[in-house]
Structures are given as C-alpha cells and as structure tokens.
Amino acid sequence: MAEHPARPCCLGWDFSTQQVKVVAVDAELNVFYEDSVNFDRDLLEYGTQGGVHVHEDGLTVTSPVLMWVQALDIILERMKASGFDFSQVLALSGAGQQHGSVYWKTGASGVLTSLSPDLLLHKQLQACFSIRDSPVWMDSSTTAQCRQLEAAVGGAQALSGLTGSRAYERFTGNQIAKIYQQNPEAYSHTERISLVSSFAASLFLGSYSPIDYSDGSGMNLLQIQDKVWSQVCLGACAPHLEEKLGSPVPSCSVVGAISSYYVQRYGFSPGCKVVAFTGDNPASLAGMRLEEGDIAVSLGTSDTLFLWLREPMPALEGHIFCNPVDARHYMALLCFKNGSLMREKIRDESASCSWSDFSEALQSTEMGNGGNLGFYFDVMEITPEIIGRHRFSAENQVSAFPRAVEIRALIEGQFMAKRIHAEALGYRVMPKTKILATGGASHNRDILQVLADVFGAPVYVTDTANSACVGSAYRAFQGLRGPSPSICQA
Numbered sequence: 001m002a003e004h005p006a007r008p009c010c011l012g013w014d015f016s017t018q019q020v021k022v023v024a025v026d027a028e029l030n031v032f033y034e035d036s037v038n039f040d041r042d043l044l045e046y047g048t049q050g051g052v053h054v055h056e057d058g059l060t061v062t063s064p065v066l067m068w069v070q071a072l073d074i075i076l077e078r079m080k081a082s083g084f085d086f087s088q089v090l091a092l093s094g095a096g097q098q099h100g101s102v103y104w105k106t107g108a109s110g111v112l113t114s115l116s117p118d119l120l121l122h123k124q125l126q127a128c129f130s131i132r133d134s135p136v137w138m139d140s141s142t143t144a145q146c147r148q149l150e151a152a153v154g155g156a157q158a159l160s161g162l163t164g165s166r167a168y169e170r171f172t173g174n175q176i177a178k179i180y181q182q183n184p185e186a187y188s189h190t191e192r193i194s195l196v197s198s199f200a201a202s203l204f205l206g207s208y209s210p211i212d213y214s215d216g217s218g219m220n221l222l223q224i225q226d227k228v229w230s231q232v233c234l235g236a237c238a239p240h241l242e243e244k245l246g247s248p249v250p251s252c253s254v255v256g257a258i259s260s261y262y263v264q265r266y267g268f269s270p271g272c273k274v275v276a277f278t279g280d281n282p283a284s285l286a287g288m289r290l291e292e293g294d295i296a297v298s299l300g301t302s303d304t305l306f307l308w309l310r311e312p313m314p315a316l317e318g319h320i321f322c323n324p325v326d327a328r329h330y331m332a333l334l335c336f337k338n339g340s341l342m343r344e345k346i347r348d349e350s351a352s353c354s355w356s357d358f359s360e361a362l363q364s365t366e367m368g369n370g371g372n373l374g375f376y377f378d379v380m381e382i383t384p385e386i387i388g389r390h391r392f393s394a395e396n397q398v399s400a401f402p403r404a405v406e407i408r409a410l411i412e413g414q415f416m417a418k419r420i421h422a423e424a425l426g427y428r429v430m431p432k433t434k435i436l437a438t439g440g441a442s443h444n445r446d447i448l449q450v451l452a453d454v455f456g457a458p459v460y461v462t463d464t465a466n467s468a469c470v471g472s473a474y475r476a477f478q479g480l481r482g483p484s485p486s487i488c489q490a
C-alpha cells in the first residue's frame with residue numbers, strides 16, 4: 001500500500017435525518033476526505049423513507065437507533081479499507097439532527113465501556129436501547145405535552161424566556177414526557193437519555209457523553225441564561241429526569257479520549273480527543289464561520305435564518321440556542337415555511353414560469369415598490385402562524401397587483417418579514433454585518449439585491465452542503481486549543 005504522507009487532521013461527523021456523513025479536515029482547514037451512508041439507499045433492511053418512519057397517525061415520526069449505529073460501522077469499515085490513516089486524527093466532533101432522542105437501557109453503560117474490537121458496534125449494542133425507534137424532529141404528536149409544559153411554567157412566553165423557545169412538539173422534553181406517559185415501563189428501564197448528538201459522541205467515547213449547551217437548548221428543558229436544567233421543566237416532563245440526562249457542558253468541551261475500541265479496531269491514536277457533539281444547525285453556524293452581527297439565510301423549500309446574537313430577546317416565534325462557538329453568546333433560528341415553493345408559484349403566475357422574466361420584473365420596479373406591500377402564505381406559515389395572500393397599497397388593502405409589482409412585493413415582503421422577526425429576537429444589523437446566502441434562490445442576483453437592500457448589508461453566496469460536518473471539524477480543532485476562558489466557559 002502506497003505510504004500516504006502524514007496529515008494531522010480532525011474528523012467532523014453529521015448524524016442527520018437522511019445519512020451519516022464524515023469529513024476529514026487538515027490543519028490548513030482543507031477537506032481531504034469525505035464519505036456518507038444514506039439510510040434509504042444503503043440500509044434497505046430498515047425500510048425508511050427520508051431516513052424516517054412516519055407512523056399511521058401521520059404525527060408520530062421515528063428512526064431506528066440501530067440504523068444510525070450500523071451506518072457508522074459501514075463508514076468506518078470503508079475508511080479502513082481505503083487505507084485512511086486514523087492515527088493522524090487529533091480530535092473529532094460531530095453534529096446530530098436536533099431534538100431527536102436516544103434511550104439507553106439499564107445496563108447499557110457496561111456494554112459501551114467494554115466493546116470488543118473484534119465485532120461491529122451494531123452487533124454489540126443490539127440490546128442496549130429501551131426504545132428502539134427514536135422520536136425525531138419531524139414528529140408532531142406531543143401537542144398535549146406542550147400545553148402541559150407551558151401551563152407548568154406560566155405560559156408560552158414564560159417558557160420561551162426560560163428555555164429560548166415556546167413549547168414545540170419536536171422539542172425533546174415534550175417527547176420524553178410522551179414516552180413517560182405512554183410507555184412508563186420503557187422509561188423506568190432507561191438509565192440514560194441522549195440527544196442524537198450526544199448519543200453519537202457516546203459511541204466514540206465508549207461511555208455516556210454529556211449534552212452540550214447548544215443542542216440542549218432545543219429541548220425546552222435548559223435555562224439558556226444560567227446553562228442549567230430548569231427544575232420546573234424537568235419536573236413537568238418526567239420523574240428522575242436530571243439523573244438520566246446528566247449535566248450539560250459547554251459546546252467546545254473535550255468530553256474525553258476516544259474509546260480503546262477504535263484504537264484497537266481502526267488504529268486511532270489513544271490520544272485522539274472527542275469534543276462535545278452538538279445540533280446540526282449550531283454546527284452549521286460554526287461551519288459557515290458566522291461572527292457576531294452576521295446572518296446566514298438558507299433560501300430553500302423553507303427559508304431558514306441563522307443569527308448570531310449577544311443579547312437575545314426570546315419570543316413566541318423562532319428559537320434561541322446557546323452559541324456553539326462562544327458560550328457567552330447565543331444563536332437564533334427562524335424558519336419560514338413559505339420559501340421557494342411560494343417564489344416558484346408567483347414566478348409561474350406572474351413571470352410566465354421564467355426566472356429571467358422574474359428578474360426583469362425586479363429590475364423594472366423600484367426599491368420600496370411604490371409603497372405596495374405583499375405577504376404570501378399559500379401553506380400555513382410557521383413564522384407567524386398565518387395563511388393566505390395579503391396585499392396593501394400605500395392607501396389600503398387591495399386584491400391584486402400588476403405582475404411586476406406582485407413579484408417585488410413577494411420578495412420584499414419575504415425579506416422584510418425576516419428582518420422584522422430577527423430584530424424581535426434581539427438581532428441588530430451592525431456596520432460589520434455580512435449576509436451569507438445559500439440555497440436555490442441564492443443563484444438569482446436580483447433576489448439577492450433585494451435581500452441586501454432590506455438589510456442594508458452586503459450579501460455573499462456560500463455553499464453549505466457540508467456545513468454541519470465541516471463545522472464539527474472546526475469545533476474539534478477549537479476543542480484541541482483548550483477552553484479559552486472567555487468563549488468556552490459561559
């Protein structure tokens with residue numbers, strides 16, 4: 001086998017909804033290796049669609065936890081077969097789809113700490129989970145538990161002020177409450193509850209990894225200011241929950257050295273460090289190298305805004321998480337369901353299905369659209385909860401606009417809504433603000449010009465395909481540097 005030159009690196013993992021992915025990043029931050037296992041394509045025996053099972057009630061959505069474990073086995077075996085030099089891995093970190101949860105059965109820690117290097121992980125962990133089908137972020141079956149939690153803390157705004165979000169069905173505390181209420185025996189046989197991120201870190205550690213502040217902010221359980229579990233929220237969800245969760249840690253913490261399983265089976269260095277894993281969106285914020293005052297706008301099927309905040313103002317819309325890069329700061333996520341599908345509908349109706357006609361309409365109309373405003377929600381919007389098309393001239397509400405006015409009204413309305421909701425969460429445009437645009441619509445310069453005009457800031461286009469993985473590798477390097485008193489300790 002040709003000798004590869006030594007190339008010290010960090011690995012970044014992403015345990016996402018549809019796949020497990022890994023990148024290797026060298027000291028110059030170049031990605032020189034990547035691989036992925038797609039659950040639907042490569043693990044047919046689990047029968048998932050989009051990596052999940054949607055249950056008959058149409059609300060419950062789960063993923064088989066052993067599928068995630070087996071995907072990791074496949075990637076590691078492929079890396080080994082390709083001659084990847086694991087001894088050069090200085091540290092690793094990773095991301096997981098947010099809000100999903102893993103339930104380790106009583107006694108599982110004994111298996112995790114004594115893994116045999118002669119066997120694959122999924123063969124050894126078969127009996128380690130009290131819940132074999134983990135609830136994931138697409139689940140919306142816990143509305144009753146959401147109302148119970150909000151009532152326990154004094155309402156939706158009170159919960160948002162405490163944990164960064166009002167109660168959401170996908171948030172982990174509500175999922176745990178449902179399992180406790182509907183499957184108390186499984187809950188009583190659970191010794192540890194992980195997020196997908198800390199579950200993945202546990203596989204590498206060979207012991208239970210703590211939950212990090214940033215992903216823990218997506219549970220409706222963590223007090224985001226004090227960075228401790230909220231006793232009133234824990235108590236409202238399930239008994240003895242704090243001991244099952246363990247104590248949360250700063251996101252850039254080194255949580256331990258890699259398990260001897262990987263040293264003996266794959267040739268990792270015994271000194272390889274494991275840095276706390278976090279949620280996919282916090283990891284993406286790191287991967288996009290966002291700084292204070294910056295915004296990342298993902299213009300896809302739904303539009304997602306990533307904000308870096310110093311002084312958050314928790315609201316009933318959007319989510320505030322502890323910042324994964326600087327524990328003194330925060331990040332916010334705003335999701336808008338009426339994104340590209342809405343833009344495509346108006347393109348078809350008012351620009352003859354042509355993006356070039358759409359662009360010409362934006363070029364032929366002035367910023368401010370002569371005082372005409374439009375808000376377009378053909379599906380029930382998340383932010384805020386509203387549906388329908390609403391048009392206003394400078395004088396009053398109207399039922400239609402000329403074609404070119406309609407197009408500018410759509411785009412200006414979408415971006416003004418983003419700025420208004422961002423500022424409601426405490427975001428402020430700063431002189432150094434950069435806007436990073438990604439996703440389909442970021443290929444249209446005329447749409448980006450409106451984005452720049454609305455925010456009064458320069459717009460840069462970025463590719464975020466690997467952002468969660470690459471961000472995780474960056475965070476592994478950050479963890480290696482050791483806790484900077486200012487930014488790693490809250």
Ligand SMILES: O=C(CO)[C@@H](O)[C@H](O)CF
Pocket residue numbers: 016017096097098099137170218279280281319333
């Ligand atoms: O629910 C979400 C964020 O709150 C999603 O972006 C998941 O993190 C996707 F995995």
